[in-house]
Amino acid sequence: MEKYEKLEKVGEGTYGKVYKAKDKVTGQIVALKKTRLEMDEEGVPPTALREVSLLQMLSQSLYVVRLLSVEHVDANSTNSNLDDSDPSKRNQTNNKSNLYLVFEYLDTDLKKFIDSHRKGANPRPLPPSLIQSFLFQLCKGVAHCHSHGVLHRDLKPQNLLLDQDKGILKIADLGLGRAFTVPLKSYTHEIVTLWYRAPEVLLGSSHYSTGVDMWSVGCIFAEMSRRQALFPGDSEFQQLLHIFRLLGTPTEEQWPGVTALRDWHVYPKWEPQNLVRVVPSLGPQGVDLLSKMLKYDPAERISAKAAMDHPYFDSLDKSQF
Amino acid sequence: MENLSTDCGNMHSDIYRTLGLKELRKGVFRSPRVLRLLSSLLDKSVQKNEMLLETTQIKDVVTIFHGLRPPTVSIRDYIDRIFKYAACSPSCFVVAHIYMDRFLQQTDIRLTALNVHRLLITSVMIAAKFVDDAFFNNAYYAKVGGVSTEELNRLEMKFLFSIDFRLQVNVNTFGNYCYQLEKETAGGLQIERPIQACRD
Numbered sequence: 001m002e003k004y005e006k007l008e009k010v011g012e013g014t015y016g017k018v019y020k021a022k023d024k025v026t027g028q029i030v031a032l033k034k035t036r037l038e039m040d041e042e043g044v045p046p047t048a049l050r051e052v053s054l055l056q057m058l059s060q061s062l063y064v065v066r067l068l069s070v071e072h073v074d075a076n077s078t079n080s081n082l083d084d085s086d087p088s089k090r091n092q093t094n095n096k097s098n099l100y101l102v103f104e105y106l107d108t109d110l111k112k113f114i115d116s117h118r119k120g121a122n123p124r125p126l127p128p129s130l131i132q133s134f135l136f137q138l139c140k141g142v143a144h145c146h147s148h149g150v151l152h153r154d155l156k157p158q159n160l161l162l163d164q165d166k167g168i169l170k171i172a173d174l175g176l177g178r179a180f181t182v183p184l185k186s187y188t189h190e191i192v193t194l195w196y197r198a199p200e201v202l203l204g205s206s207h208y209s210t211g212v213d214m215w216s217v218g219c220i221f222a223e224m225s226r227r228q229a230l231f232p233g234d235s236e237f238q239q240l241l242h243i244f245r246l247l248g249t250p251t252e253e254q255w256p257g258v259t260a261l262r263d264w265h266v267y268p269k270w271e272p273q274n275l276v277r278v279v280p281s282l283g284p285q286g287v288d289l290l291s292k293m294l295k296y297d298p299a300e301r302i303s304a305k306a307a308m309d310h311p312y313f314d315s316l317d318k319s320q321f
Numbered sequence: 322m323e324n325l326s327t328d329c330g331n332m333h334s335d336i337y338r339t340l341g342l343k344e345l346r347k348g349v350f351r352s353p354r355v356l357r358l359l360s361s362l363l364d365k366s367v368q369k370n371e372m373l374l375e376t377t378q379i380k381d382v383v384t385i386f387h388g389l390r391p392p393t394v395s396i397r398d399y400i401d402r403i404f405k406y407a408a409c410s411p412s413c414f415v416v417a418h419i420y421m422d423r424f425l426q427q428t429d430i431r432l433t434a435l436n437v438h439r440l441l442i443t444s445v446m447i448a449a450k451f452v453d454d455a456f457f458n459n460a461y462y463a464k465v466g467g468v469s470t471e472e473l474n475r476l477e478m479k480f481l482f483s484i485d486f487r488l489q490v491n492v493n494t495f496g497n498y499c500y501q502l503e504k505e506t507a508g509g510l511q512i513e514r515p516i517q518a519c520r521d
Contacts (some may be wrong), residue, residue: 037474038476039461040459040460040470040471041445041460041470042458042460042476043458043459043473043474043477044450044460044477044481046450046451046456049447049450049486049488050450050451050488051482052481052486053486053487053488053489054489056485056486056487057489059488069487072478072482095510097426120491148489148491149489149491149492150489250440
C-alpha cells in the first residue's frame with residue numbers, strides 16, 4: 001500500500017473507511033476501501049468477499065465501478081522486526097491486518113447530485129435529458145449484472161457513482177449482491193434500504209429475483225424527477241402504506257399469490273392514483289416506463305434489458321453508450 | 322420473463338432433486354446424496370494422485386494446506402460432519418467442489434490425503450459465505466473442521482487470492498458439476514436406493 005498516498009477520507013462503506021488516494025507513480029486518483037480484518041472470528045467479511053468476486057466479474061462494464069486490485073496488508077509480517085517477546089504487542093500488530101480494495105475514483109454520487117439540485121444556492125430540476133441518460137446507463141448496468149446472474153439488492157442513489165464531467169453513471173457497492181443461479185436456502189429480508197425495497201420483499205416473499213432491482217430502479221427514476229424520494233417510509237409497515245397509497249392496495253387479480261405471502265395483512269383498500277401527479281415533469285413516455293417498473297407482480301415488472309428498448313429512450317442517442 | 326432463478330431451476334430441477342439440493346420443507350434437507358457422491362469422487366481422486374506420486378518420482382509441493390500426516394477421519398465422515406454442524410445449503414458442497422478444482426488448477430497442487438481436509442473446510446466455508454445469506458463465522462467453521470481460527474483465516478486468505486476471488490459460478494458450470502456427481506453413482510459404486518428421501 002506504500003504505492004498510494006492517502007489524500008482524504010471520503011466516506012464509510014458497508015464494512016470500512018473509504019479514502020481518496022493517489023498512485024505515487026502514475027498519479028492516478030483511486031478510491032481505497034479499507035476492510036479491517038481485526039475481527040478474527042469472522043475472517044474475510046462476507047460483504048467484502050462478495051463485492052470483490054462479483055466486481056472481478058462485472059467490472060468490464062463501463063456502468064459498473066471498476067475494481068483495480070485487491071491487496072492484503074498484514075502488518076504482522078511487515079512489522080516482523082518488532083519486539084516479539086511482548087505478547088500484548090504482538091496482538092496489536094495482529095490486529096492491523098487489512099484488506100484494501102482499490103477502485104477507480106469518481107467525484108460524486110447520485111444522492112449528492114440530487115441534493116445539490118434540491119437545496120443550496122441554486123435549486124433547479126435535473127435536466128430531462130440527463131435523467132434519461134442516467135436512467136439508461138443504470139438500466140444498462142443492471143442488465144449487465146442480471147445477465148451475469150447477480151442481483152444487486154441494494155440499489156439506491158448513494159450507490160450510484162457519477163463522473164460529472166463525462167456524464168457517466170456507475171453502479172457501486174455490491175456488498176449485498178448475491179448470485180442467483182443455484183438452488184439455495186431462502187433469501188434474507190434484510191436487503192435494500194427501505195425506501196427502494198420491493199413490495200414482495202416487504203411482504204416476506206422468500207424467493208425473489210431480478211424484479212427487486214427493477215423496483216429500486218423505478219424508485220430512483222422517480223426520485224431524479226422529483227428530487228425527493230418517492231416512498232420515504234420509516235418502517236416496513238409505513239413503507240408498504242406509502243406504496244399502497246400511491247399504487248392502490250394490491251389485489252389477487254393484479255398480483256396472484258399476494259395475499260398468501262408471509263407478512264400479508266388486511267390493509268385499507270386504497271385506489272391507485274395517477275402517477276403523473278407525483279412525477280409531473282416526466283412526460284407520458286417516462287410515466288409509462290415508470291409504471292412498468294412499479295408493477296406489483298414481480299413477473300410482470302419490466303426487465304432492465306426490455307426497459308432499454310422502451311420508447312422513453314427513443315430520443316436518446318444510444319450509440320454513445 | 323427475466324426470472325432467471327426459476328428458469329434455471331426448471332432446467333436442472335430433476336437433478337437438483339436427486340442430488341438433494343432442494344428443500345424437502347422450508348429449511349429441511351435430509352442427508353443429501355450430494356455428500357456421499359462428492360466424498361466418493363474426492364476419495365478416488367486422492368487415491369489416483371497418491372498412486373501417481375508413488376509410482377513416479379514427482380515431488381508434491383507443500384503448502385499451508387498440507388498437514389504432516391493424513392488426518393484419521395475419512396473424507397466421508399469429514400463432509401458429513403461439516404454438513405451436520407455448518408447447516409449450509411447442500412449446494413455449497415457442489416460450489417466448494419468447483420472452488421477446489423479452480424484452486425488445484427491455479428496452483429498446480431495435487432489433491433492428496435494431506436491436503437484434502439483443509440481444502441474442504443476452507444472451500445465449503447467460502448461457498449457458504451458467498452452463496453448463503455445465513456452462515457457461521459470462521460471461528461465456528463474452525464471448530465467444525467478441527468483447525469484453529471488463525472489457521473483457517475490464513476487458509477481462507479490464501480485460497481481466495483489463489484483463485485483470484487473467482488467465486489461466482491454460472492448455472493452451466495454448476496449443472497455440469499451436478500451431472501459429474503450424478504455419473505459417480507453410475508460409476509460402479511453400489512449405492513443403496515435413497516428410499517426414505519422419495520416418499521412424501
